[in-house]
Amino acid sequence: MPEGPELHLASLYIKRMCEGVVFTGAVRKSEVSKSPDVPFTWEAYSITATSRGKEVMLTLTPADGDGKRRGAKGEAAKPMDIVFRFGMSGSFKMTSVDDLPKHAHLCFYTKEKPQRVMSFVDTRRFGTWHPNGTWQAARGPCVLFEYQSFRQNVLSHLSNNAFDRPICEVLLNQKYFNGIGNYLRAEILYRLNIPPFECARTVLTGLDLEDVCETQQQISDTKKCVKQEMPDLLRLCHLVPLEVVSLGGKGYDPEKADYSDFKAWLQCYYVDGMKSVRDHNGRTMWFSGNPGPMAPKDSKSPRAKKRVKKEDDHDYTDKKKTARSRSGGSTKKRIKKETVAKTLKKEKEAEPVSKRAEKTKKSKALAHEKSVSQNRKRSRAVVQAEGSQMENRRITRQSSK
DNA sequence: TCTGTATGGGGAA
DNA sequence: TCCCCCTACAGAT
Numbered sequence: 001m002p003e004g005p006e007l008h009l010a011s012l013y014i015k016r017m018c019e020g021v022v023f024t025g026a027v028r029k030s031e032v033s034k035s036p037d038v039p040f041t042w043e044a045y046s047i048t049a050t051s052r053g054k055e056v057m058l059t060l061t062p063a064d065g066d067g068k069r070r071g072a073k074g075e076a077a078k079p080m081d082i083v084f085r086f087g088m089s090g091s092f093k094m095t096s097v098d099d100l101p102k103h104a105h106l107c108f109y110t111k112e113k114p115q116r117v118m119s120f121v122d123t124r125r126f127g128t129w130h131p132n133g134t135w136q137a138a139r140g141p142c143v144l145f146e147y148q149s150f151r152q153n154v155l156s157h158l159s160n161n162a163f164d165r166p167i168c169e170v171l172l173n174q175k176y177f178n179g180i181g182n183y184l185r186a187e188i189l190y191r192l193n194i195p196p197f198e199c200a201r202t203v204l205t206g207l208d209l210e211d212v213c214e215t216q217q218q219i220s221d222t223k224k225c226v227k228q229e230m231p232d233l234l235r236l237c238h239l240v241p242l243e244v245v246s247l248g249g250k251g252y253d254p255e256k257a258d259y260s261d262f263k264a265w266l267q268c269y270y271v272d273g274m275k276s277v278r279d280h281n282g283r284t285m286w287f288s289g290n291p292g293p294m295a296p297k298d299s300k301s302p303r304a305k306k307r308v309k310k311e312d313d314h315d316y317t318d319k320k321k322t323a324r325s326r327s328g329g330s331t332k333k334r335i336k337k338e339t340v341a342k343t344l345k346k347e348k349e350a351e352p353v354s355k356r357a358e359k360t361k362k363s364k365a366l367a368h369e370k371s372v373s374q375n376r377k378r379s380r381a382v383v384q385a386e387g388s389q390m391e392n393r394r395i396t397r398q399s400s401k
Numbered sequence: 402t403c404t405g406t407a408t409g410g411g412g413a414a
Numbered sequence: 415t416c417c418c419c420c421t422a423c424a425g426a427t
Contacts, residue, residue: 002408034419054409087409089421103421124420126409174410181408269408280415284406 002086002127004144004179005244007051010092014049014058017094018118022063023047024111033105038131040080047108047118052135053142053178056092058082060108083133087126094118143179144245147238148211150178154234155209158201166294167203168196168285171237179241183269186286188236190268195292196285207232 002010023045027038044063049056062077084090093101097115100107104119106129120129141150154176157163162173171177171185180188189196194203211234231239247261268274269286279285280296 006408085409087419088407090409122420123422124407124409126419128410172409183408282416283409 002054002088002090003181003184003241003244004051004053004142005184005241006091007054007056007086007179008144008245009248010086011049011051011056013094014047014056014092014118018047018049021046021116022111023060023108023118025109027060028107028109030105033125035105035127035129036131038080038082038106038129040131042077044111051142052145053139054085054174054181055135055139056084056086057133057135058084080131081133082129082131083135084120084129085127085136087122087124087128089124090120090122090127092118093121139174140176140178143177143237144241147235150238151211151234152209154204155207158204163199163201163204165200166197166279166292167194167200167233168287169279169281170200172281172283177237180237182283183266184237184241184244186269187267188233188240189287190274191236191240192233193289194233195290196279196287197292197295199294203233207234211235 024043026041029035029037040060042060042062046061046063047058048061049058051057059079059081061079064077089103093104095101095117097109097117100117100119101121103123103125104117104121105125105127106120108118110116110118120127140153141147143150157176162176163170168185168189171180171188172182174180185196243265244262247265249259249261268288271286274286274288275291276284276286277291277295
């Protein structure tokens with residue numbers, strides 16, 4: 001579920017579910033998880049949460065007046081912060097003990113009867129947590145809640161070689177864009193019609209250090225702001241995630257019933273008619289129009305690349321053996337080579353968009369079409385239309401300099 | 402049964 | 415820059 005908006009929605013969910021609820025006992029970790037144990041055991045404690053970019057911090061606070069002022073090992077009663085990163089599939093869920101989700105890896109038990117559990121659920125186990133943790137120092141300010149410092153952090157470091165790369169790849173750099181992930185980068189660049197593989201520095205040079213819309217309320221009031229001034233790329237890094245937050249629900253999470261709202265909100269990511277290529281890190285970039293000058297020449301999937309490499313190695317070994325033995329190669333090897341050649345040819349002919357994506361998109365297209373046409377009539381359409389013209393003119397100016 | 406793909410990011414070379 | 419961590423699912427074979 002996890003980009004900036006989903007992490008924030010998770011923190012809101014935790015706060016809502018844990019408000020006034022007393023938790024008890026030890027925090028329990030699944031056997032299979034490689035994340036650390038959480039050394040926290042109290043007769044009574046409360047839970048609250050906050051988010052920053054792609055991190056969520058849980059604060060466990062021992063309750064006053066429960067008669068026990070010391071923990072199981074005699075430690076003083078002080079709160080513990082646990083910092084979570086969600087990986088590709090992390091989320092929090094409050095359930096009954098009987099309904100504990102299959103992939104619950106860290107569990108907090110309530111003191112009620114019947115007992116309930118707040119658990120960190122993470123199917124793929126790419127998520128991590130850090131007891132007594134702090135916000136990760138290497139991550140930049142939150143695009144949602146530290147907008148001005150986020151903006152200044154980006155614009156004051158443009159000379160850094162991190163900005164030599166394509167804008168779509170820099171948008172995933174959490175040192176500068178804490179909270180932006182793969183669907184947000186697609187949506188943001190699409191709104192401004194910025195070629196994803198344009199050089200980041202070219203796109204960002206010339207933006208004002210201070211945004212004219214200074215207060216969050218002003219910024220959040222899209223209509224008001226758009227009428228006053230065009231939103232630039234950095235403001236959209238703030239506004240677009242805010243839109244997802246305002247959708248409520250659970251954002252990007254196909255398992256949830258309210259996923260349809262989110263799908264309808266998407267204008268570019270996984271949308272019918274959009275193009276997709278692999279960026280230099282092997283992640284799929286969705287876009288329309290011109291990919292930009294720094295587009296990778298070879299956009300094979302990481303696994304396809306690996307396979308081709310393996311087969312190349314295999315082929316090389318075969319050739320060496322053949323040369324040594326002067327045998328000319330066995331029938332088996334010839335068939336293998338033909339298969340490899342066919343595979344390569346297939347891949348060459350294949351569209352950048354996978355067949356699976358095509359089919360998924362087709363089935364999605366009908367439902368999507370209806371609501372997108374409505375959505376686009378809203379303020380975002382204004383943002384996109386006006387913004388893209390301005391942005392294109394600006395980028396053209398930058399490029400020609 | 403095999404292959405490709407998925408909202409992220411740490412660490413080795 | 416590449417490899418790896420891991421599960422689930424869709425579609426191809």
